[in-house]
Amino acid sequence: MKIQRSAAVSVLVLAGLLLASHRALAQGDFPFDTSKLAARADETTTVSLDKNMLRFASKFLNDDAEDRQARRIIENLDGIYVRTFEFKAPGSYSAAELETFRKFFAGSEWSHIVSVHGKEADGDTDIYVRMVDGEVRGMFILAAEPSELTFVHILGPIKPEDLDQLSGNFGIPKRHMMARQPRKDEQQ
């Protein structure tokens, strides 16, 4: 039974690393502490892929145009770190908690480029980019659904449009590349 489960886990991992990369995740390298969320979550998953792992994972990509593009992006990245927290019931985290995380990116070298605040069931998505000498050197995605929170930290040079290639792979949520809708605080 256990072996079957282990085999299933293996298959899941391989699926994530190989089949996912067919089109084209550590405690460190995360900008804030998520231990309180982890203590309340029903399921916590962290994915940590450093530069070495990403370079290697890129070898599993195909030679078609789409995968070549994805390979180019991945090879230049320094790391992808994903944390997902699943809760049994909606309302397990507060808006104030989210705001605390968002504040980390205020007034620093981070720029808020995408903010989608959908209806309750749709959840919110925020994308921040880290600018160094006029170039994007990192990206942070905060995807909040009523009973699930996902944080993605991408280190290294990446353009917002590159997300399309990575979306759905390496634990990065599929739906986050949406039209820019400035937050209220940005409009003021």
Next chain:
Amino acid sequence: MKLGRRHLRRTRFARLLVAAIACTAAPIWGADFNFNHLVSNIENRYQIRHQHIPFMGFASFCAHIATGGGVRGLHIADFEEIGSRIPSDDFDSFVHSQLGDTWSVIVRSHERATNEDTIIYARTDGNRFVLLIADLENGELSLVKVGVDAEHLPRWLNDHEHATL
């Protein structure tokens, strides 16, 4: 004199033979030994015993053949009815210390309802990805080690994808 030279030649040949066997056998025995060594150290630390899985070598061979050489070195160690749960933090730091710095944790998962922890360690080995998957639950522990080839497996996946399309 003649005898001495022949003896010297034989000795050199013997040394070369031993060196050659050592070189070719080292990766095979090294991979097996590491896993067995880890299992043995886990047994000693937590005073538990793993269960023997018959035909494991054959299963590994089948996986290797079935994936066109994409998967190799499949090892599984299953510990059942190990009594009280092994603390995941302690287990993680112990396993990591055994594996060394060349390994990194790529996936870590915890499920509260079942109190199940899954930790996946990975390292690159030439053109291979070596994964060690540890699944820790109340009274049970499973360890799976598998090597994935960067060249063969994608090709095999492609072939099978095309075959099914």
